[in-house]
Amino acid sequence: MEIGGDTPYYTVDVDGTSISCPRRRPAITIIIMTEPARLLIVSNRLPLTADVVGGRAVVRRSVGGLATGLQGPHQQGNGLWIGWPGQLEGLDADARCEVEAQFEEMRAVPVHLTAKEVDVFYEEISNAVLWAICHDRIDRLPLRVTGWETYEAANARFADAVAERWRPGDIVWVHDYQLLRVPAMLRQRIPEARIGFFLHIPFPNPEVFFTLAVRKWLVEGTLGADVVGFHTRRYRGHFTGALRRLLGLEMDASEHVTYGGRRIRLGIFPMGVDAADFTTRGDAPEVHAETLELRSSAERLLVGIDRLDYSKGISRRLLAFERLLVQHPEWRGRIRLVQVAVPSRGRVSEYRRLRREVESLVGRINGKFATPTWTPIQYLFRSVPQHTLLALYRAADVMLVTPLRDGMNLVAKEFVATRSDEDGVLVLSEFAGAVDELRDAVIVNPYDVDQVAEVIHSSLMMERAERRTRMRKLRAQVIEHDVHRWAKEFLTALDPGHDVAGLGGGSLRQPASIDDVVQRT
Numbered sequence: 208m209e210i211g212g213d214t215p216y217y218t219v220d221v222d223g224t225s226i227s228c229p230r231r232r233p234a235i236t237i238i239i240m241t242e243p244a245r246l247l248i249v250s251n252r253l254p255l256t257a258d259v260v261g262g263r264a265v266v267r268r269s270v271g272g273l274a275t276g277l278q279g280p281h282q283q284g285n286g287l288w289i290g291w292p293g294q295l296e297g298l299d300a301d302a303r304c305e306v307e308a309q310f311e312e313m314r315a316v317p318v319h320l321t322a323k324e325v326d327v328f329y330e331e332i333s334n335a336v337l338w339a340i341c342h343d344r345i346d347r348l349p350l351r352v353t354g355w356e357t358y359e360a361a362n363a364r365f366a367d368a369v370a371e372r373w374r375p376g377d378i379v380w381v382h383d384y385q386l387l388r389v390p391a392m393l394r395q396r397i398p399e400a401r402i403g404f405f406l407h408i409p410f411p412n413p414e415v416f417f418t419l420a421v422r423k424w425l426v427e428g429t430l431g432a433d434v435v436g437f438h439t440r441r442y443r444g445h446f447t448g449a450l451r452r453l454l455g456l457e458m459d460a461s462e463h464v465t466y467g468g469r470r471i472r473l474g475i476f477p478m479g480v481d482a483a484d485f486t487t488r489g490d491a492p493e494v495h496a497e498t499l500e501l502r503s504s505a506e507r508l509l510v511g512i513d514r515l516d517y518s519k520g521i522s523r524r525l526l527a528f529e530r531l532l533v534q535h536p537e538w539r540g541r542i543r544l545v546q547v548a549v550p551s552r553g554r555v556s557e558y559r560r561l562r563r564e565v566e567s568l569v570g571r572i573n574g575k576f577a578t579p580t581w582t583p584i585q586y587l588f589r590s591v592p593q594h595t596l597l598a599l600y601r602a603a604d605v606m607l608v609t610p611l612r613d614g615m616n617l618v619a620k621e622f623v624a625t626r627s628d629e630d631g632v633l634v635l636s637e638f639a640g641a642v643d644e645l646r647d648a649v650i651v652n653p654y655d656v657d658q659v660a661e662v663i664h665s666s667l668m669m670e671r672a673e674r675r676t677r678m679r680k681l682r683a684q685v686i687e688h689d690v691h692r693w694a695k696e697f698l699t700a701l702d703p704g705h706d707v708a709g710l711g712g713g714s715l716r717q718p719a720s721i722d723d724v725v726q727r728t
């Protein structure tokens with residue numbers, strides 16, 4: 208319940224500049240004591256994008272695995288989503304206020320980062336150092352790693368934003384490698400809070416992780432949480448190995464370690480996709496029409512869909528495709544590879560180099576094998592609309608998911624979820640987290656280019672009956688272990704008594720002091 212406030216404006220700090228925005232809601236909020244606990248989700252990026260359309264600022268929800276999986280808990284639980292809205296360039300002060308108001312309506316709390324924080328915390332430390340290390344690429348590290356104090360400062364901004372809004376009974380779920388220090392910071396600021404942390408990317412082997420000078424400081428950051436979650440047993444094994452060697456901790460039979468006088472659960476929660484939704488949308492008539500169009504363009508279609516990232520193994524996949532055309536010339540003129548590469552991290556030089564490498568490989572292979580009427584690789588360097596994504600999944604005879612290292616890989620699961628026709632072959636890397644669950648895929652070593660070429664050949668030759676058997680089993684797995692189950696299992700582990708997003712339980716907020724009851728918004 209809200210009662211009237213008296214301050215007509217509030218200030219927003221954007222890129223070091225303060226702007227005043229008219230207040231749409233009263234300044235004082237009184238919380239009814241019987242409100243259910245809220246979920247405060249914290250991720251580097253908010254699941255929203257802000258654009259200017261016809262001179263007006265428009266905020267849209269972005270689609271993506273995390274946004275979809277947590278939409279329910281976020282909305283039903285009356286919770287907040289705290290994160291960076293991206294750089295809101297090109298918006299004047301009025302548009303900024305409009306964006307802020309829309310964020311508030313969507314219960315999103317923007318954490319604005321300075322230009323330096325974007326450069327150092329986001330690009331250099333998170334994307335160039337932590338991403339590289341977690342994907343086993345020590346060779347990608349800069350010769351001298353600096354900037355951890357900026358990482359700490361940016362993490363502190365997220366922790367402050369949470370602590371300012373946290374109310375007794377709320378639970379906090381922090382996401383991913385950009386925010387490894389946030390759980391410990393929150394534990395200091397709000398010792399009694401229930402805090403969860405989930406790592407979406409691999410936790411590397413300790414031998415690789417230990418190359419970071421700040422390794423102990425990073426794992427201590429995560430140990431501020433009550434539950435630390437991983438996609439797979441292997442990543443948790445790497446993490447417990449690091450804990451043993453850095454802090455002398457051992458995980459007990461109930462998956463807990465004791466640290467700082469608290470028990471911390473180290474759980475395995477493989478993330479899924481919204482399988483029912485992919486099935487329904489994949490069956491839509493307009494997707495069907497686009498699928499037929501794609502299928503008519505070649506006798507057999509191979510599809511790859513990835514962010515343009517060195518972890519995704521796109522270059523070796525292209526080489527495997529080239530090898531296939533050399534070893535099995537009977538496929539020339541009959542097959543086509545559609546490779547979609549979504550632009551990603553274009554400001555990091557490594558990614559610009561990768562783009563040149565992929566484009567030059569595509570050019571070379573097409574130049575070598577194309578005929579006046581046939582082009583072997585169709586390369587799209589952009590994000591494609593959802594209906595095209597679905598049509599590509601539906602049209603693929605063989606879906607190539609061959610990352611060199613991938614925390615989970617949701618594309619593999621989306622492909623399976625979309626194939627209600629029980630057809631199509633999934634070729635899946637043994638280094639994707641998804642392989643633990645998707646055992647009925649055709650599993651490959653993506654580094655072994657010759658093997659991948661042969662596997663593509665045998666997948667193209669696979670009988671309909673075997674394709675159907677494999678796809679049925681894959682679908683049973685993906686449908687049962689969907690993203691809603693993932694969110695529910697994590698939140699239940701974090702706080703079984705609470706009814707966040709109608710998960711069951713239904714405890715009420717504990718009566719609190721008057722300071723907790725009256726909050727300035």
Ligand code: ADQ
Nearest residue numbers: 272407478512513547549589590591613614615616617618
């Ligand atoms: P990502 O590295 O981004 O995620 P992934 O899991 O494959 O990788 O998710 C990509 C998402 O982007 C999918 O939902 C896919 O549909 C979408 N997408 C890809 N290409 C697209 C295109 N061209 N157009 C539109 N949408 C596209 C990180 C980890 C993963 C982990 C996830 C979730 O690196 O290993 O699975 O988080 O934990």
